[in-house]
Amino acid sequence: MALYDFYFQQFNEKVPLTKEEQEQIQTYLTLRKMGKKQYFLQEGEVCKSYAFVNKGSLRKYSIENGNEHIIQFAIEGWTVGDLLSFLSEEPATYHIDTLEDSELVLMSKAAHDELLRTQPKYETYFRLLITGAYIALQRRHSFTLSLPVEQRYMDFVEKYPEIVQRVPQHMIASYLGLTPETLSRVRKKLTKHK
Amino acid sequence: MALYDFYFQQFNEKVPLTKEEQEQIQTYLTLRKMGKKQYFLQEGEVCKSYAFVNKGSLRKYSIENGNEHIIQFAIEGWTVGDLLSFLSEEPATYHIDTLEDSELVLMSKAAHDELLRTQPKYETYFRLLITGAYIALQRRHSFTLSLPVEQRYMDFVEKYPEIVQRVPQHMIASYLGLTPETLSRVRKKLTKHK
DNA sequence: TTTTTTTCTTGATTTAAATCAATGAAAAAG
DNA sequence: CTTTTTCATTGATTTAAATCAAGAAAAAAA
Numbered sequence: 486m487a488l489y490d491f492y493f494q495q496f497n498e499k500v501p502l503t504k505e506e507q508e509q510i511q512t513y514l515t516l517r518k519m520g521k522k523q524y525f526l527q528e529g530e531v532c533k534s535y536a537f538v539n540k541g542s543l544r545k546y547s548i549e550n551g552n553e554h555i556i557q558f559a560i561e562g563w564t565v566g567d568l569l570s571f572l573s574e575e576p577a578t579y580h581i582d583t584l585e586d587s588e589l590v591l592m593s594k595a596a597h598d599e600l601l602r603t604q605p606k607y608e609t610y611f612r613l614l615i616t617g618a619y620i621a622l623q624r625r626h627s628f629t630l631s632l633p634v635e636q637r638y639m640d641f642v643e644k645y646p647e648i649v650q651r652v653p654q655h656m657i658a659s660y661l662g663l664t665p666e667t668l669s670r671v672r673k674k675l676t677k678h679k
Numbered sequence: 680m681a682l683y684d685f686y687f688q689q690f691n692e693k694v695p696l697t698k699e700e701q702e703q704i705q706t707y708l709t710l711r712k713m714g715k716k717q718y719f720l721q722e723g724e725v726c727k728s729y730a731f732v733n734k735g736s737l738r739k740y741s742i743e744n745g746n747e748h749i750i751q752f753a754i755e756g757w758t759v760g761d762l763l764s765f766l767s768e769e770p771a772t773y774h775i776d777t778l779e780d781s782e783l784v785l786m787s788k789a790a791h792d793e794l795l796r797t798q799p800k801y802e803t804y805f806r807l808l809i810t811g812a813y814i815a816l817q818r819r820h821s822f823t824l825s826l827p828v829e830q831r832y833m834d835f836v837e838k839y840p841e842i843v844q845r846v847p848q849h850m851i852a853s854y855l856g857l858t859p860e861t862l863s864r865v866r867k868k869l870t871k872h873k
Numbered sequence: 874t875t876t877t878t879t880t881c882t883t884g885a886t887t888t889a890a891a892t893c894a895a896t897g898a899a900a901a902a903g
Numbered sequence: 904c905t906t907t908t909t910c911a912t913t914g915a916t917t918t919a920a921a922t923c924a925a926g927a928a929a930a931a932a933a
Contacts, residue, residue: 902906
């Protein structure tokens with residue numbers, strides 16, 4: 486089926502699979518379509534499955550006394566979920582919702598556990614996935630601590646030009662830890678000096 | 680040998696090993712003793728090995744126009760290294776040095792690669808290690824974006840009381856993204872309201 | 874011990890970003 | 904097409920933290 490082509494394309498780039506392995510793993514996947522502005526996960530729920538974004542976009546965020554703080558965006562080819570909640574089956578600390586109509590490839594916790602036991606290549610895929618995410622997050626955190634706002638925004642634009650096109654600016658401000666007003670002023674300053 | 684007891688104690692808590700497996704893995708480990716204030720890694724070098732802290736303490740940090748920004752502390756039982764540099768063999772973007780006399784259990788890149796190929800339990804151990812580090816870092820980054828300084832400091836003290844005892848305050852300030860003066864004032868305010 | 878270096882605190886001032894407030898533009902809904 | 908809602912910009916003001924500066928306390932070195 487073509488439904489999981491994109492998922493396996495990404496998988497094969499990390500760990501090449503035979504046709505048989507691909508078919509085995511495919512039996513553990515399910516597809517879910519969602520409209521815009523729908524919750525994939527709410528704080529307090531258990532994150533029952535981890536999602537690969539086939540189409541559309543989502544955001545993961547926390548709410549701290551009324552303020553949303555966006556932790557992550559996820560567009561086509563990315564994965565998203567509350568990893569701690571998913572692995573420990575404890576209540577999630579993050580909200581996840583769609584920003585556009587989306588199509589997700591889901592891996593349930595039970596499926597994840599069984600594949601870890603039975604399919605070494607799945608473990609390798611998952612290890613590489615988390616390793617990449619960890620390295621990227623460390624870079625981002627490091628930038629948050631050490632770079633001025635202008636450079637952090639420029640880095641974001643350079644690294645994720647697609648997201649800049651598809652996501653409202655006040656959400657990018659939230660992701661960078663700024664207010665919308667501040668980001669607007671930063672952008673103004675940057676376009677002037679260019 | 681008792682030299683690697685602590686390393687394998689931590690390993691076994693994640694993934695139980697037989698005596699034989701332990702002996703196999705041990706052949707890939709080396710021990711390194713370091714004095715205080717010695718570099719384990721300098722920015723620009725390749726991170727040749729990943730370190731498990733048997734004894735002592737280290738910090739990982741970047742320098743941005745003269746300012747140090749501490750990314751991570753590592754005390755007994757923790758691991759430290761520039762993961763991107765280690766895995767890709769590209770120049771490191773972080774400095775790592777000892778804060779006290781230290782003893783490290785080292786895993787070279789070649790050893791790491793071979794163990795990943797030959798010992799499934801090592802892959803599982805490493806996957807769990809990185810997964811834990813990723814979850815912890817995400818929590819920390821989320822707190823940096825959303826919590827006021829006071830709460831972030833209290834969280835740090837609660838989570839790492841040992842580090843608070845052993846590390847100078849200005850380094851904790853750096854870890855939290857503050858100046859030493861600001862942390863001093865935060866602490867003053869907190870002791871008053873207690 | 875005495876001296877030197879590092880660390881921590883406190884005060885005064887500056888600066889960057891948040892907040893408050895309003896308006897216009899764009900997008901979505903009717 | 905009109906109305907409503909969301910989004911982005913700009914200005915004025917406030918606030919939190921950085922910076923600058925100095926001195927005290929603690930730790931390390933002589």
